[in-house]
Amino acid sequence: MKKQPVIFLLAALSLFAVVACTSKSKVKTRPDNGLHAEDTIRAHDTHVRDTGRQIKDAGRDRIRDVREVAGDAVDATNDAPPAFEITRFHGCNGPVDLKSVPVRNFIIAPYLILPKTNGITIQWEAMDDGPAYLLWGKKGHLTDCTCAPKPRRIPIDSTDVTTPDDGWLYSVTLTGLQPYTTYDYTLANARVPKANPKNSISRDAEWVAFGMAHFTTAPLPGKPFNLVVYGDNQPFALELKPVIDQIMKTDVDLVLHVGDIVHDGTIEEFRYDYFMAASPFTRNVPHLYIAGNHEGHGLKLPFDSFFPVPNRKPVMVDGEQVSPGPRTGYFDYGNVRFFLLDSERDMGEGSDQLKWLNAMLEETVKKHPEITWIFASWHRPTFTEAGRVFIGPREALHKVMKHWKVDVVWNGHNHLYEHFLQDGVVYIVTGGGGALLNLDVNGGTTYPEDNRIAAEGVYHFVHGTIGKTKAVFQAIRAADSKKGKAGTVIDTFTIYAKDRSSLR
């Protein structure tokens, strides 16, 4: 993660007064719905009370504490930057005056997904569906302006009883960028004043701006980068925050989240249990996500809107077209191919998901020699001695991992750190993002013959520096334990790129 001095940034921004959007689009306006973030938080608290939902070890007071702590963090980071000197810029429909900057208008602050060597996708949820602009440029110089496509409602499953209709999801994909380059960005959303909702948005709209953030594009294949893997924070925002704080002390270009981001998969949970705590991080560092068992698995749950899984193209297997499913795909970053899989759908022998995975691994090995690392990630642990094992598909999955010489399998679900080495394949359980810990690391030894190298029940994450043929990983404590303070190392391992020439 690249950081820049605030003073330099503000000074540079003060030189900047006008940016131009070159694209043209018609925008429609709608009246202010009168809802604000505070209202939504209140509605959520009401929902929590009415449904009787409780978080383990907690009640309503704890939920309020979570809101306050996480909210303070967001306010501190989001409210600070509006001092910048952009007061007027040329938007899609003419000049725009930034009249005010009440950042609370954003339900979900911008977050980064799908980083590529030449682009990235930035999404956010706002209270209004007015025009929005992303202002961006190389460090300290916001020289470009991109008009956001029209936002959309987030479709939810009928079982989601929370308030779905008060937000709009924006998504902007930037292209034409340079590899492994850091850019600054901010955004502005239009909001019609309540006092005069019929006013034209282009003449009298109130504009709200998000504070400054930055992103870094993906490196070219073969160039080193820093990866962090963690998971299983569920609704525990208070515990997630110190994990994120510890991660942010490291250099990190990309995060892989191994699932159980929230507790029930509802839209409110993503907003307030996850993003409110994670926003200072997710707005600056791109994330890959896989779905756990807590993300919900209806047809219209918000996970799929917030974190679309890339590269889900069907493949031909024995003359039949096989689709991977809605939450299964892959993503290339540097010289790593990440397979993102869904352990809530069948992954066993003969399943479409395993057929697809096997076929895509074959294609990767045979047609993409530039991919020197193959990582696979699904939520439920294939190898663990601490409890819940992914028993059904375990043998079939390991057979495929072993055959195609997959380097590392990243799992979560059990809330501890475990490191296995099985037939040359590294299996990591990293479920220490905030949920109640598995303190007994031998709490469920189903397969005592498995080769476990390290284990500890502690909040943690895994950090890796990945080069072309050598990768060094460290599992790092994010809280004090009997074995070490926060920030100390649980386990270190080095791996080297495998020779897959015999498989080609």
Ligand SMILES: [Fe+2]
């Ligand atoms: Fe889980």
